[in-house]
Amino acid sequence: MTTDRRTLLLGGAAAAALAGLPRGVVAQGAPTPGPLDPLFDRLVQAQLRRSPEGATSLGLDKGANADLRAKLSDQSFAGIAAAKAQNLAELRELEAVPRASLTPDQRIDLDCVLYTRRSAARIGQFDFGGSSYGPSPYVVSQLSGAYQSVPDFLDTKHKIDTAADAEAYLSRVRAFARQVADQTARMRHDAGVGVVPPDFILDLALTQMDKTATPSADALVVTSLRTRAAAKGLDPRYGRDVGRLWDAEVLPALTAQAAYARELRRTASHDAGVWKIPKGADFYPAALQATTTTSLSPEEVHRFGLDQARALNARLDAELKKLGYAKGGVGQRMDALGREAKYLYPNTDEGKRQAIAYCNERLAAIRTRLPAVFERMPPYTFEVRRVPVQTEAGSAGAFAQAPAIDGSRPGLVYFNLKDSADWPKFALATTTYHEGLPGHQMESGLALSNTGLPLIRKLGGFSGYGEGWALYSEQLADEIGMYDDDPVGRCGYLVAQLFRANRCVVDTGLHHYRWSREKAVRYFVDAQGDTEGDAAREIERYCVNPGQAASYKLGHSVFVDIRDKAKAKQGAAFDLKRYHAAVLRYGRVPLDVLRQIGDTWVASV
Numbered sequence: 056m057t058t059d060r061r062t063l064l065l066g067g068a069a070a071a072a073l074a075g076l077p078r079g080v081v082a083q084g085a086p087t088p089g090p091l092d093p094l095f096d097r098l099v100q101a102q103l104r105r106s107p108e109g110a111t112s113l114g115l116d117k118g119a120n121a122d123l124r125a126k127l128s129d130q131s132f133a134g135i136a137a138a139k140a141q142n143l144a145e146l147r148e149l150e151a152v153p154r155a156s157l158t159p160d161q162r163i164d165l166d167c168v169l170y171t172r173r174s175a176a177r178i179g180q181f182d183f184g185g186s187s188y189g190p191s192p193y194v195v196s197q198l199s200g201a202y203q204s205v206p207d208f209l210d211t212k213h214k215i216d217t218a219a220d221a222e223a224y225l226s227r228v229r230a231f232a233r234q235v236a237d238q239t240a241r242m243r244h245d246a247g248v249g250v251v252p253p254d255f256i257l258d259l260a261l262t263q264m265d266k267t268a269t270p271s272a273d274a275l276v277v278t279s280l281r282t283r284a285a286a287k288g289l290d291p292r293y294g295r296d297v298g299r300l301w302d303a304e305v306l307p308a309l310t311a312q313a314a315y316a317r318e319l320r321r322t323a324s325h326d327a328g329v330w331k332i333p334k335g336a337d338f339y340p341a342a343l344q345a346t347t348t349t350s351l352s353p354e355e356v357h358r359f360g361l362d363q364a365r366a367l368n369a370r371l372d373a374e375l376k377k378l379g380y381a382k383g384g385v386g387q388r389m390d391a392l393g394r395e396a397k398y399l400y401p402n403t404d405e406g407k408r409q410a411i412a413y414c415n416e417r418l419a420a421i422r423t424r425l426p427a428v429f430e431r432m433p434p435y436t437f438e439v440r441r442v443p444v445q446t447e448a449g450s451a452g453a454f455a456q457a458p459a460i461d462g463s464r465p466g467l468v469y470f471n472l473k474d475s476a477d478w479p480k481f482a483l484a485t486t487t488y489h490e491g492l493p494g495h496q497m498e499s500g501l502a503l504s505n506t507g508l509p510l511i512r513k514l515g516g517f518s519g520y521g522e523g524w525a526l527y528s529e530q531l532a533d534e535i536g537m538y539d540d541d542p543v544g545r546c547g548y549l550v551a552q553l554f555r556a557n558r559c560v561v562d563t564g565l566h567h568y569r570w571s572r573e574k575a576v577r578y579f580v581d582a583q584g585d586t587e588g589d590a591a592r593e594i595e596r597y598c599v600n601p602g603q604a605a606s607y608k609l610g611h612s613v614f615v616d617i618r619d620k621a622k623a624k625q626g627a628a629f630d631l632k633r634y635h636a637a638v639l640r641y642g643r644v645p646l647d648v649l650r651q652i653g654d655t656w657v658a659s660v
Contacts, residue, residue, distance in 0.1 A: 166648055345602065
């Protein structure tokens, strides 16, 4: 991929991280400093200081930020208020930048960073909630809250190689207890202003809380340090100390949070959408814009989803008829296909191991084909894993985690295999392409290894772009022949596309048109043949992440529209590699910015 030598100030943690990148990632020669570099560098450092967890996950808890290895983010009222104030100060500084002095590429960088601060400021006007996959009205749910995120973070992201690592781990365990207590206090505040999760969301969260709030002998946070410290020959006292900390500080905080969640559950309503909460009618459009990065209204998103679903139903109907499935609606026929034993892995640990092995095989197979359609490949390794058992009850069906920027940890794709019936074999491949290659791991890996992209841009993301690209990647996998000998897999791909169109319908249905949880679940079951359990997990996710589900198909439509315009102009001269280079060149951007990038590129070819 050819790019202009856009700027990156290698100071502090950024320099330390990039110095350790895999061979071939850092281009020869130093980028020329630009006018935005000092500002961006300060914003990056502030961002890392606000999120020690993010710094560790990206491998940026080094050098000047080495102290972050022993910290977690501040989840108190004061911490949230300070973050909002800092965001507003950064927004004022960014808005004061003289645009006329910038190159076109630098203006794109500025617009992307500005978008994140403006979006955060709009959401910050609401005095409740937290975040998981995006703005959430609830501090704690089945997908959000320290109780469910920190144990996995400590186990998989916090390295244990030295005594200093173990000491930092203990400090983070103390901070974990504070985070839980602080979030419980915010739950109380939110309940006081009428913001309480639905009863079924609290049920899911309580199931996970009870699994987390175990005695120290069974707690993942404790056993993880004990096992890894012993493997490195470290002092046995670390194992004893973490057990004492768990019993004395963490377990009481978790127990108190679960007790309060049970108190809320006694009077919680069953209403699913954010329309029920104070200011919910304002919160949903703000969340929809933040996650989709478009200005479409809920009504427009709903109509878009219905239109897309009609077209995809027709395609899927034709493919199913080729397989001999001609009777009943598309959803009924996909349900019948998904019940055939030959497409199901046993619902056992061994069966789930086989499913993960198949996904890793598909990931390796498609990687060999990608150089034919991409100018550059990410230098990182990638692998598929199973969602940890303790969080699978409320976890999303599948998701990706980007690699550490220094290459010390691979990019990861997780599948929720709580019930193997939710994942027939024909559904696994397309999701592997979406979450892995050429999907999320492709575009994030290219962005992380792009020395022309400012670090602040590598650390951010936009759901409309990221999910839109991942959905386009499912289409690309079909176009490069991954289903040529797998017609059932092609049905899996098409129903996955239909699923994302239906998400636009269901998300707006829940939060704007006041659908019930049950109506939304039934819509998925009837429209695309989902199992009740899989449909329920998806709907429950949308209930705590308003708007995010609509970002996939909206983003996909922008990528396809740009490609179609280029094809119409160039005809036989159209070059897929050049198209991919153009839309991936700037990393994740808001969809409105992507349209501008696409129009400029199409005009130039």
